[in-house]
Amino acid sequence: MSTDQLSVTFAALADPTRRAILAHLAQGEASVTELAQPFAMSLPAISKHLKVLERAGLVTRSREAQWRPCRLEAEPLKDVDHWLTQYRQFWEQSFDRLDDYLQELQAEEKKKGRKHKT
Amino acid sequence: MSTDQLSVTFAALADPTRRAILAHLAQGEASVTELAQPFAMSLPAISKHLKVLERAGLVTRSREAQWRPCRLEAEPLKDVDHWLTQYRQFWEQSFDRLDDYLQELQAEEKKKGRKHKT
DNA sequence: AGTATGTTTAACCTAATAGTTAATTAACTG
DNA sequence: CAGTTAATTAACTATTAGGTTAAACATACT
Numbered sequence: 001m002s003t004d005q006l007s008v009t010f011a012a013l014a015d016p017t018r019r020a021i022l023a024h025l026a027q028g029e030a031s032v033t034e035l036a037q038p039f040a041m042s043l044p045a046i047s048k049h050l051k052v053l054e055r056a057g058l059v060t061r062s063r064e065a066q067w068r069p070c071r072l073e074a075e076p077l078k079d080v081d082h083w084l085t086q087y088r089q090f091w092e093q094s095f096d097r098l099d100d101y102l103q104e105l106q107a108e109e110k111k112k113g114r115k116h117k118t
Numbered sequence: 119m120s121t122d123q124l125s126v127t128f129a130a131l132a133d134p135t136r137r138a139i140l141a142h143l144a145q146g147e148a149s150v151t152e153l154a155q156p157f158a159m160s161l162p163a164i165s166k167h168l169k170v171l172e173r174a175g176l177v178t179r180s181r182e183a184q185w186r187p188c189r190l191e192a193e194p195l196k197d198v199d200h201w202l203t204q205y206r207q208f209w210e211q212s213f214d215r216l217d218d219y220l221q222e223l224q225a226e227e228k229k230k231g232r233k234h235k236t
Numbered sequence: 237a238g239t240a241t242g243t244t245t246a247a248c249c250t251a252a253t254a255g256t257t258a259a260t261t262a263a264c265t266g
Numbered sequence: 267c268a269g270t271t272a273a274t275t276a277a278c279t280a281t282t283a284g285g286t287t288a289a290a291c292a293t294a295c296t
Binding site for chain 2: 084088
């Protein structure tokens with residue numbers, strides 16, 4: 001796996017168990033066993049998933065007696081949201097065909113360029 | 119890897135080479151060799167990356183002589199954007215402390231519940 | 237037909253993921 | 267101190283990811 005922040009975040013999100021854990025944490029803090037409860041999966045497996053989320057900065061943990069309460073951290077998700085902005089035009093253009101037209105124009109340019117070279 | 123659509127999309131995005139390819143395609147269609155050019159990587163490697171993007175629905179390809187022009191498809195990114203909405207409150211709440219307060223309240227509830235059980 | 241260009245497939249390697257069970261650590265309880 | 271609860275670590279397994287080189291395939295050009 002790549003080690004840049006965005007790659008680590010996307011990789012962490014690429015698992016339904018981990019996304020379900022985040023959804024749970026969106027309701028507030030929770031302990032590891034609480035988070036594990038909905039899954040047909042051993043506790044160590046959940047522990048590993050939490051470590052992945054933690055490495056991605058999506059979860060932080062405190063200590064409280066023998067519990068490690070987990071808490072959602074949204075910062076990496078904000079980064080994903082920001083990364084997405086460069087593509088928003090591609091699904092928001094439907095009501096305004098200009099961007100679409102510009103894209104096709106560029107595609108045409110490319111095609112012509114290639115043919116000249118060949 | 120999980121096979122649900124969102125997992126496949128996130129997994130596809132979890133690689134800087136593939137994200138760079140998407141960024142390139144945001145400028146318009148491109149052939150495989152054109153896409154490969156910026157990378158110190160063999161053509162088959164790029165071909166594999168494209169297959170991953172294609173499986174995720176982020177790229178479609180047509181045929182034109184011996185070229186397979188690749189085109190960006192934004193639909194899966196739109197899905198990611200939609201998935202993100204359930205977390206937007208967590209980074210947009212800064213100017214309005216109410217959500218924050220509610221979250222802490224919930225965390226407190228959880229804590230109390232646990233202590234009663236134990 | 238033969239050659240050049242663009243792309244994919246095959247076969248292989250290495251490292252990382254996602255899971256398991258069993259053992260260990262940590263903290264509280266009686 | 268002995269026992270219980272919460273969570274992690276260790277050791278192992280199977281699968282997948284991401285890369286390589288060499289060979290094959292597809293189309294166009296002369």
